[in-house]
Amino acid sequence: MTSRKERLQKLVKVQGQLKALHETRHAAYLVTATAAGREAAELADRFDAEGSLSAMFPEIYHGRIGKALARRQENTALARLEAEKLAAATARTNMVEKAYRQARRRDERDSADRERLDIIERNAAQDDR
Template sequence: MTTRRERLRKLVEVQEQLKALHETRRASLLAEAAAADEEAKMLAERFDADDSLAVLFPDIYHNRIAGALARRDARLAAARLEAGLLATATARTNMVERAYQTERRADERQRGDRERLDLIEQKLGKPQSDP
């Protein structure tokens, strides 16, 4: 049967993995938002270029720019949501970590008390030799 300390240690590991997952997702979403923003800027620059086909196909350029900006906004919104989930995961990780540390200290204290009691019992249980 597992002890409370072992269960808390495993829970700390799971919480840290969950926190890392949210960090990774948020970073990925921010990178995708930056890429979409860069695409929108590139398309806008191409639209304004002298040798651009924007004169012939302005709707295509406008639609692609609008799509890139919409993707950027959607990724930024998702990254904000992920940041909230990350904050929650961090708080949970900290809470479980504190509980684990408390339980670990209590176990160490009990182990030390048992060792001292065993030493005392050994000293009292031994017959004393008379000189």
């Protein structure tokens, strides 16, 4: 059976990967939201530009601008949710890392105690001779 330290070490690795996943997804949502906002702004600028076909097809421009703004809003909301998941994953990672450090220190102390005990037993055995 594996020791607590080894299990915690694996859990730290998994929690780190989960945290990285949430960071990546958060960044992707923000990038998508920014791109959609930029697209809406560009469409609005073209709508007002001279020589634009917006006078002939205003509903198409308005529809595309509305869809871009909706995508921006949706991705901003998804980024916010992912930020919450990231915060939770960060907290879990910190707790697991703390538990791992404690387990590692406890193992090191136990190992040092065993070594000292072995030295004392060897010295006692030599003194008995």
